[in-house]
Amino acid sequence: PSNCINGHLFAVLYQSGPIPFWEKYDFKFFKRNNIKGQRYTTISTNNNDYQKKGGGELCFDLVNYAEFWGQELSIQGCGICSPLEEASGPISFLPLSASKMLTCPVDYKVTIQNANIQFLNTKLNLNVEGVGYTRILYANPNMRIVLVPKDTSDERWLEKAGLMVVQVRVDLLKSDFVFP
Numbered sequence: 001p002s003n004c005i006n007g008h009l010f011a012v013l014y015q016s017g018p019i020p021f022w023e024k025y026d027f028k029f030f031k032r033n034n035i036k037g038q039r040y041t042t043i044s045t046n047n048n049d050y051q052k053k054g055g056g057e058l059c060f061d062l063v064n065y066a067e068f069w070g071q072e073l074s075i076q077g078c079g080i081c082s083p084l085e086e087a088s089g090p091i092s093f094l095p096l097s098a099s100k101m102l103t104c105p106v107d108y109k110v111t112i113q114n115a116n117i118q119f120l121n122t123k124l125n126l127n128v129e130g131v132g133y134t135r136i137l138y139a140n141p142n143m144r145i146v147l148v149p150k151d152t153s154d155e156r157w158l159e160k161a162g163l164m165v166v167q168v169r170v171d172l173l174k175s176d177f178v179f180p
Contacts, residue, residue: 009065009179010144010167011037017148018160022066022075034067035177037167038146040081059083062110071180077115077128081108084133106136107149118180130154143168 015023022036040060064077084107115128132152137145148163170177 006040006042006060009035009037009039009063009170009177011035011170011173012165013143013168013173014166016164017162020159020163020165022064025068033174034070035170035174036066037064037170039063039065039179043080060108065179071118072120074118074180075115076118076180077112079110079112079132081110081134083107084109104136104138105147108134108136110134112152112154128154132159137164141169142172 040062043059043061060081062079062081065074067074110132112128112130112132115126117124117126130153133148133150135147135149137147139145144167146165146167148159148161150161152159170179
């Protein structure tokens, strides 16, 4: 399947390890089921923007998304994922096409470029830049397992090594969800 990693927002269903930034500030107002997750979108190799972003083969635009009071109060962090090196493993998935099969786990360097907070109809841009790392341990069209293998470089938004999350396509949890 060509959509194992590309395109959909995948919401966190389970997590273990160090408490991530986005969980520290979820106060669960009125027992809301806030969505938190990631969306990877393939960067087109035919696009000039791709080269400017330092894109190599199998790079992705990445959006980290977390709601604190539904979409009325949410945060998005954006960056570029580029593979560090292909790691060998027993599980394969197809991120782009049948001719571009990867073997899991796959390690990515994430270059964070910006972030913003959405409050009602107002968007506040944050000056956030840094480097993080992610390891895709497993991916299929409906679920993926992601590990943070190294601490991120920015102390304000620190994700600690050892954080592991299981994500599922958001539409399987909340069929009416529309990514903002």
